Amino acid sequence: MLDSYFLQQLINGLTIGSAYALIAIGYTMVYGIIGMINFAHGEIYMIGAYTSLIVISGLAALGIAWLPVVLIVALLGAVIVSSSMGWAVERVAYRPVRGRHRLIPLISAIGMSIFLQNYVHLAQGSRNMGFPTLMEGGFTFGDAGSFQTSLSYIQITIFVITLICMAALSVFIARSKTGRACRAVSQDLGMSSLLGINTNRIIATTFVIGAALAAVAGLLLGMYYGSIDPLFGFIAGLKAFTAAVLGGIGSIPGAMLGGLILGVSESMTSGYLSGEYKDVVSFGLLILILLFKPTGLLGKPEVEKI
């Protein structure tokens, strides 16, 4: 009985953790390349969730309800809107202040985050908006009568889509020309510029990729939770940022690992201790990692850049 309970909490934790990982990649990639924390990233994720809700409602109004179509169209809509938003944020708020003191882009990012939050507040209202139930049911294991472990279709969808995204990103970074340029820019921005890499374009690409993954997480978590509001990007952003630091900021596998560890530790804490200590444990974990391994689990020692 304990085992099936443990298994259930593990599934819950991995589900939420893989979504954290998707958001964390946006933080880690941007940090890896230009050494700044993009605090508006949580808002990009929130906008992704709102866009997908709007698309789903629009499709429902048109009478289109076939799940694969709804999912793919919502995913595309969210990715397109969020990516353009990520690109625009970089263009408007970060590029003009790039190369200045490190604090300036940071403040600019916080300003952007507040702006986007309030923009959605005004445009969509401050009330919680419910997501329609798109997927019901799932598999259950264990004997009837005692505690049964269940794995819902939506959890499976989250795992599968996250895995596909991660695999695609890894291949892209390792094999493609742009990916190679990304790695080069993250090693030395000035040198890659001298070697003929259009660094502005690469940096913009990084923002676009991060935003696209955040939008995917926005759709998945919106469906999983059941409702969204304009402020929910902030907490998710904070958690994903923690995941990125935990795994070693700047490292893509680190962000994935950090997200999963964070998700599982949260779910185990609320499962075996109390929901009240969920955030205490996840942020306590962060402090411990920073104390004993400041570069994070998979991070490399920082080389002074800029």
Next chain:
Amino acid sequence: MKTSVAKLATAVTASAALLGAGHASGEIKIGIAGPQTGPVAQYGEMQFSGARMAIEEINRQGGVMGEELTAVEYDDVCDPKQAVTVANRLVNEGVRFVVGHLCSSSTQPASDIYHDEGVLMITPASTSPGITERGYDLVFRTIGLDSMQGPVAANYLIDQDPERVAVVHDKQQYGEGIATEVRDTLVDAGVEVPIFDGITAGNKDFSSLVTKLKQADVDYVYYGGYHPELGLILRQAERAGLDATFMGPEGVGNKDINSIAGDAAEGLLVTLPPAFEEKPENQDLVEAFEEKGEDPSGPFVLTSYTAVQLIANGIEQAESTDPIEVAGALREGKFETPIGTVEYDEKGDLESFEFIVYEWHSDGTKTPVD
């Protein structure tokens, strides 16, 4: 020069008003302070329409001790800072009786000013126990306290003879307060409470909590808090196949819960103040509201009406418009009002205020459970 003339004029008017209030000047000012704009303006509308109606009715019947009541209205936007400004303005205008404020967080700071300036205040909506806990003689309310709701819910649950009840709250003053009352009442009655746990308001993932509830095999789950979190818990519980009935305080009894929880909101139990507008003795009043094209069914319409009526009754019984004497009369008397018989305890809280258990439906309607 111009400003000083204006200031002088204000000063003269203000002192005239102050003098006038003490003597028979032909009118008694009733301040109405609450949100007319901002996020909870719809609740303020209920308060203003109830109070205005009471003032009209009382004046139609010849006023109070031969004097007319006049309303002095101010908007506090449910903002503690603006509530203080409004309170000061009312005091400056010589108002000595106030119906307000609406939000507990506004009522609390405003009541400090009313207390210092000798103004009698009756809030028709603020339920935080802290407001009447500071020993202020001039602060009253026509609504129940957060601490009255918990036992009502717990006693209902006890009557259902459950084996195990889980109690969950959002760690905030309102939610945790009620949840603690519920748990204590349940435990005293010998009901097993295997889970008493807090969540963080604003969180969206409750799958671990739901798993825990499922494993504890509870019959009922009591949730102290507001609708955004409970809506998600309901929905995630339904998905996980948790077979338990949920219950919550009036903070969850809001149509917004249906847009979050969808069909999972069906069967939710909620404790709410009774629908005063459905009482047979209030039907004349309900007609009067409907003639004006106003809706008497909001939770604060008739409590505001009652607040004005109590001020009038208090003045008549004290045969004085001195707030201290009126407060004394309110504490001693027993008054028949649209919300039932009103009696006050030493603190200025109602001796009793009924809460009723309703069953919530997925279309946003509710039916009383017996």
